Amino acid sequence: MRxxxxxxxxxxxxxxxxxxxxxxxxxxxxxxxxxISVQNARRLAGGHxxxxxxxxxxxxxHDRREAIQDSDIVISMLPARYHIEVARDCxxxxxxxxxxxxxxxxxQSLHHKVESxxxxxxxxxxxxxxxxxxxxxxVIDRIRDGGGKMLMFESFTGGLVAPESDDxxxxxxxxxxPRNVVLAGQGxxxxxxxxxxxxxxxxxxxxRRTEFLEVEGYGRFEAYANRNSLKYRKIYGLEDILTLYxxxxxxxxxxxxxxIFVQLGMTDDSYIIPHSENLSYRQFVNLFLPYxxxxxxxxxxxxxxxxxQDDLMWDKLxxxxxxxxEKTIGIKDATPAQALQKILxxxxxxxEDDKDxxxxxxxxxxxxxxxxxxxxxxxxxxGEDQTxxxxxxxxxxxxxxxxLKILNGEITTPGVLRPIAKEIYEPILEELxxxxxxxxxxxxxxxxxxxxxxxx
Amino acid sequence: MRxxxxxxxxxxxxxxxxxxxxxxxxxxxxxxxxxISVQNARRLAGGHxxxxxxxxxxxxxHDRREAIQDSDIVISMLPARYHIEVARDCxxxxxxxxxxxxxxxxxQSLHHKVESxxxxxxxxxxxxxxxxxxxxxxVIDRIRDGGGKMLMFESFTGGLVAPESDDxxxxxxxxxxPRNVVLAGQGxxxxxxxxxxxxxxxxxxxxRRTEFLEVEGYGRFEAYANRNSLKYRKIYGLEDILTLYxxxxxxxxxxxxxxIFVQLGMTDDSYIIPHSENLSYRQFVNLFLPYxxxxxxxxxxxxxxxxxQDDLMWDKLxxxxxxxxEKTIGIKDATPAQALQKILxxxxxxxEDDKDxxxxxxxxxxxxxxxxxxxxxxxxxxGEDQTxxxxxxxxxxxxxxxxLKILNGEITTPGVLRPIAKEIYEPILEELxxxxxxxxxxxxxxxxxxxxxxxx
Numbered sequence: 057m058r059x060x061x062x063x064x065x066x067x068x069x070x071x072x073x074x075x076x077x078x079x080x081x082x083x084x085x086x087x088x089x090x091x092i093s094v095q096n097a098r099r100l101a102g103g104h105x106x107x108x109x110x111x112x113x114x115x116x117x118h119d120r121r122e123a124i125q126d127s128d129i130v131i132s133m134l135p136a137r138y139h140i141e142v143a144r145d146c147x148x149x150x151x152x153x154x155x156x157x158x159x160x161x162x163x164q165s166l167h168h169k170v171e172s173x174x175x176x177x178x179x180x181x182x183x184x185x186x187x188x189x190x191x192x193x194x195v196i197d198r199i200r201d202g203g204g205k206m207l208m209f210e211s212f213t214g215g216l217v218a219p220e221s222d223d224x225x226x227x228x229x230x231x232x233x234p235r236n237v238v239l240a241g242q243g244x245x246x247x248x249x250x251x252x253x254x255x256x257x258x259x260x261x262x263x264r265r266t267e268f269l270e271v272e273g274y275g276r277f278e279a280y281a282n283r284n285s286l287k288y289r290k291i292y293g294l295e296d297i298l299t300l301y302x303x304x305x306x307x308x309x310x311x312x313x314x315x316i317f318v319q320l321g322m323t324d325d326s327y328i329i330p331h332s333e334n335l336s337y338r339q340f341v342n343l344f345l346p347y348x349x350x351x352x353x354x355x356x357x358x359x360x361x362x363x364x365q366d367d368l369m370w371d372k373l374x375x376x377x378x379x380x381x382e383k384t385i386g387i388k389d390a391t392p393a394q395a396l397q398k399i400l401x402x403x404x405x406x407x408e409d410d411k412d413x414x415x416x417x418x419x420x421x422x423x424x425x426x427x428x429x430x431x432x433x434x435x436x437x438x439g440e441d442q443t444x445x446x447x448x449x450x451x452x453x454x455x456x457x458x459x460l461k462i463l464n465g466e467i468t469t470p471g472v473l474r475p476i477a478k479e480i481y482e483p484i485l486e487e488l489x490x491x492x493x494x495x496x497x498x499x500x501x502x503x504x505x506x507x508x509x510x511x512x
Numbered sequence: 513m514r515x516x517x518x519x520x521x522x523x524x525x526x527x528x529x530x531x532x533x534x535x536x537x538x539x540x541x542x543x544x545x546x547x548i549s550v551q552n553a554r555r556l557a558g559g560h561x562x563x564x565x566x567x568x569x570x571x572x573x574h575d576r577r578e579a580i581q582d583s584d585i586v587i588s589m590l591p592a593r594y595h596i597e598v599a600r601d602c603x604x605x606x607x608x609x610x611x612x613x614x615x616x617x618x619x620q621s622l623h624h625k626v627e628s629x630x631x632x633x634x635x636x637x638x639x640x641x642x643x644x645x646x647x648x649x650x651v652i653d654r655i656r657d658g659g660g661k662m663l664m665f666e667s668f669t670g671g672l673v674a675p676e677s678d679d680x681x682x683x684x685x686x687x688x689x690p691r692n693v694v695l696a697g698q699g700x701x702x703x704x705x706x707x708x709x710x711x712x713x714x715x716x717x718x719x720r721r722t723e724f725l726e727v728e729g730y731g732r733f734e735a736y737a738n739r740n741s742l743k744y745r746k747i748y749g750l751e752d753i754l755t756l757y758x759x760x761x762x763x764x765x766x767x768x769x770x771x772i773f774v775q776l777g778m779t780d781d782s783y784i785i786p787h788s789e790n791l792s793y794r795q796f797v798n799l800f801l802p803y804x805x806x807x808x809x810x811x812x813x814x815x816x817x818x819x820x821q822d823d824l825m826w827d828k829l830x831x832x833x834x835x836x837x838e839k840t841i842g843i844k845d846a847t848p849a850q851a852l853q854k855i856l857x858x859x860x861x862x863x864e865d866d867k868d869x870x871x872x873x874x875x876x877x878x879x880x881x882x883x884x885x886x887x888x889x890x891x892x893x894x895g896e897d898q899t900x901x902x903x904x905x906x907x908x909x910x911x912x913x914x915x916l917k918i919l920n921g922e923i924t925t926p927g928v929l930r931p932i933a934k935e936i937y938e939p940i941l942e943e944l945x946x947x948x949x950x951x952x953x954x955x956x957x958x959x960x961x962x963x964x965x966x967x968x
Contacts, residue, residue, distance in 0.1 A: 244780075244782050244783060245777050245780055245782075245783060247783070250803035251805070253798070253799075253803060254785070254786060255799060255800075255801075255802075255803060256777055256799050256800055257777065257800075258716070258776070258777030258780060258800075259716075260714070260715075260716035260775070261775065261776075261777065265802065319714075319716070319717065320714070320717075321701050321713065321714030321717065324700075324701055324714060326700050326701075327703070327712075330710060343709075343710055343711060343712050344711075344712055344713075344714075345711075346711075346721065347706035347709055347711060347962075348961075349707070349961070349964075350964065392712070505803050505805070506803075506805045508805075508806065
């Protein structure tokens, strides 16, 4: 039996482990699941005869190295910062590695050694990053192979609540790490390029510079710009492209209301609020408003952010109960971002039978034989329940498929990789279709952002 | 002769050196002026018989140590980050030290060694920090000595252009390091406390939460909050104070217009603009506006920031010529903040005969015998010309006076100090009056921010 070691049995590992266990008989696999919580590992092993669940603390160097040495391939579903230790052991013991995380500089620095040992360290093979890379490169390669020249690439992804479980005014619930949602967009201006012109949006304007997206059967969405669109020029070989933009999808109206928190300073994670544990939600809001004891917190907020009496944003705030003077933050030494997260989790936590939904939308603009054309492609995936979520499926299945194809010698490219080469994305995208993960494509007229070709 | 070593002969050292040279005969002083530019040092020495100007590169360890070893006291007017090397040498060779800069953590860490050697390292003895400390502590100590209890301390300082040299719509010119003006307020939320309630203002709201100040004979000013008001609770012994606020003074209307740059993202210093050297001012502005080649940069900016047709802010922008398509930034690898600084320096550089002005305003609220009272005190100092500026006078004279008093044994408190003890501030403030640096005080009714005592 071949031993697949899966390190980390959190929420994102459910569909991954399900896939591998289903294949374990025909593929002759022993599936070893190590987690810091042996309960987690056991739950996902589910008593399967080919599965072994055990306690693995990756900070215990001896245990970690032994587990890796005993394996035939390693899948790391740990938080991204822990991959590098696993990767170093894999390099030493000559094991292939698969992760769903962004390639860190440290990981990248192993490339030549990994390559010269003939090993494959496949990263960024979840959903975003992962399915976005593969689905985009498939169309980009097809356009280029047909003689087309890429003019525009725009790509949008969002983790949302499925319409049937959507029961709040924000049309949003936390489907992944809430902390990342609260901090989204921070750390520098969003950079992108439109028709050859660089554009920058500072964090405090990000949620007011959205654009709309129409997804057939699902209606209208909006997207705000990601910080790092420009790095995809190099990764996708689009150095000369005129327009490159990546964004995050929300339901229409989310960003305008979220902007209230940004404007007030509630998403700041850089300082601690004194006595935060005893602060009421109302007092928390008041920290960010001018002192004026004769005016209500409500009116101060309305006036400060110029929110009209009949603005629906107001109902969104009321729904979150942020003016409640009784409910307390209850977290010691909380930053504003942590306090806000607490308030949001009261309302935005998925219920037992809620379903999540992943939406991905690409636009490819290109020129072929003197004509400008456009392909739009999109994917919508819903979760089954709170275990086999859309997020777990779209992150875990590409990881699992890639791991098995590497183990079986179907993917052999050596090095520290992203799934952007045809050899890698073609078979994986093909198999993902069996699990309902597929893109709808349609042709559109390419208008770009400068249809009249005027300057400026 | 006693040897006073002055390291650094930049713009802030003029009045300092003038003062010491004027005293050099009666005080029997040799004034040694070392600077990385021997021209600078020579210019300030002015051929005075008691002055010696020479090239001193403080990174040349041998030269630096020799100069310090030969001196009787050291004044460091270097950029703040360089003081620590000088301080370590002073400690080793048993020399007293005076600087106008904030006490860094490294400097603070020398305190016990400095104290046990009986040395005085006097810091923060310029204008802000410096005169603010001394003038505030003088009133605070007087209130406390009289049995009063401090309720409120608010303090505002600004470096401005004098009214007779004020000829632009912003009523502002650069009187000090322009870079610090462009970056002012960045690095975290402004924190302060009002009537016992903590208040936080994020950077992107800072310039819209100003308050007004009236200075007799000079009219109306505005102030925006400094980042670090709360640290003065400990420094001034005001741990229980209800209201503590420090701010920066500008002429009314400056902040509202400056906010345009903040909102657009033009003050960001964290990334480099590609091809910045060839970018026109107009193209620079367009980086921060949505792509739309059929609309003018002007209209996009007006629409984006909702600037009305008749808003005076617009004239302030036009005065800066920021929509000029011919003028170029001309700086390679410039950040937005560096590019903006370039544009501003075209218009805000002081002319040959322009005068600068320092305004400082304190409000002290206190309770005495059951009654609430308030003292307001303020100082306005104008420069004589572009050499003996208000900034050079108010920074340099306290430094010079302190240095001489330490040299003469009139100030003997050992340790790494700020001028907050009576022994230090009383004689210095007294002597500063001879140079026209004095505060006007008047009593006012204390209203505070909660005159009706209502809650919330």
